[in-house]
Amino acid sequence: MSFESSAASRRKAYRAEKEQNRKVFKHVKIDDSTVEVDKLELPKKRYYRQRAHSNPFSDHQLEYPVSPDLMDWSKLYPHYYDKDTKQMTKDVTIADIGCGFGGLLVDLATAFPDKLALGMEIRVQVTNYVEDRILALRGKHLETQGYQNISVLRGNAMKFLPNFFKKGQLEKMFFCFPDPHFKQRKHKARIITNTLLSDYAYVLREGGIIYTITDVLDLHEWMVKHLEMHPLFERMDQKWESEDKCVEIMTHSTEEGKKVERKKGDKHIACFRRLPNPQIV
Numbered sequence: 001m002s003f004e005s006s007a008a009s010r011r012k013a014y015r016a017e018k019e020q021n022r023k024v025f026k027h028v029k030i031d032d033s034t035v036e037v038d039k040l041e042l043p044k045k046r047y048y049r050q051r052a053h054s055n056p057f058s059d060h061q062l063e064y065p066v067s068p069d070l071m072d073w074s075k076l077y078p079h080y081y082d083k084d085t086k087q088m089t090k091d092v093t094i095a096d097i098g099c100g101f102g103g104l105l106v107d108l109a110t111a112f113p114d115k116l117a118l119g120m121e122i123r124v125q126v127t128n129y130v131e132d133r134i135l136a137l138r139g140k141h142l143e144t145q146g147y148q149n150i151s152v153l154r155g156n157a158m159k160f161l162p163n164f165f166k167k168g169q170l171e172k173m174f175f176c177f178p179d180p181h182f183k184q185r186k187h188k189a190r191i192i193t194n195t196l197l198s199d200y201a202y203v204l205r206e207g208g209i210i211y212t213i214t215d216v217l218d219l220h221e222w223m224v225k226h227l228e229m230h231p232l233f234e235r236m237d238q239k240w241e242s243e244d245k246c247v248e249i250m251t252h253s254t255e256e257g258k259k260v261e262r263k264k265g266d267k268h269i270a271c272f273r274r275l276p277n278p279q280i281v
């Protein structure tokens with residue numbers, strides 16, 4: 001067997017085992033009574049490699065609820081489901097859009113232990129990696145019940161956000177190192193556009209914050225321009241940025257951010273507050 005084909009079969013076997021684990025553990029409440037919890041090893045990134053880009057306009061056969069009322073959050077956050085009332089005890093209020101390999105989510109879990117944070121990611125293998133990472137962390141932190149408050153789902157944030165989130169549900173949305181889509185004819189695929197900002201304003205509560213960070217100056221200027229033009233957003237000043245805990249976290253925690261650090265690249269940050277809806281007179 002050639003080196004390539006044996007590597008491919010190792011990857012296949014690894015993925016099959018992880019998939020089996022996900023079937024067993026994904027939707028269950030992981031606690032002291034969970035059997036075989038030691039099977040939940042932290043995943044190895046090399047087995048989840050996938051093409052860097054996924055076309056946000058193609059039909060990916062994604063699953064999404066018809067409306068937020070039909071979204072079953074108990075499957076993603078079983079610890080926060082009350083069996084007696086059949087209700088979630090908390091709502092998701094933080095979203096990491098295009099979460100990649102999940103570094104930000106992992107840091108948000110401990111920085112905001114009382115909040116539920118969700119990563120939305122379009123690439124299948126990358127989503128699987130984050131799922132396996134969160135399950136393993138839940139298994140390793142049984143005594144503190146850590147990492148029960150973060151989860152990930154495969155979804156296209158450019159199409160279905162209002163299917164998942166109610167009006168004004170979110171207090172923070174992160175856009176960390178979004179795909180830059182450098183060519184002009186591809187700019188329409190950027191995750192911040194005027195139309196999409198209206199969707200984001202819909203799911204963000206008044207006073208909620210959009211966080212953006214990128215190493216690509218042109219994309220930074222594009223995001224700032226579109227956010228400044230939008231009537232429902234107002235830029236936060238540098239003093240606010242320097243004092244905000246999330247700015248500090250997102251600057252250092254994501255995998256792309258770490259790559260930029262290694263290459264000694266720049267990081268451009270802009271944060272915007274969701275303004276109240278104008279009064280209709």
Ligand SMILES: C[S@@+](CC[C@H](N)C(=O)[O-])C[C@H]1O[C@@H](n2cnc3c(N)ncnc32)[C@H](O)[C@@H]1O
Pocket residue numbers: 052053054056097098099100101120121122123126155156157158159175176177178179191254255256257
């Ligand atoms: C450059 S990576 C950054 C990942 C992560 N935020 C970080 O900083 O490490 C951009 C990510 O956004 C995801 N993505 C792109 N378009 C998306 C969409 N429409 N919905 C959800 N995820 C998307 C990509 O698959 C990719 O993982």
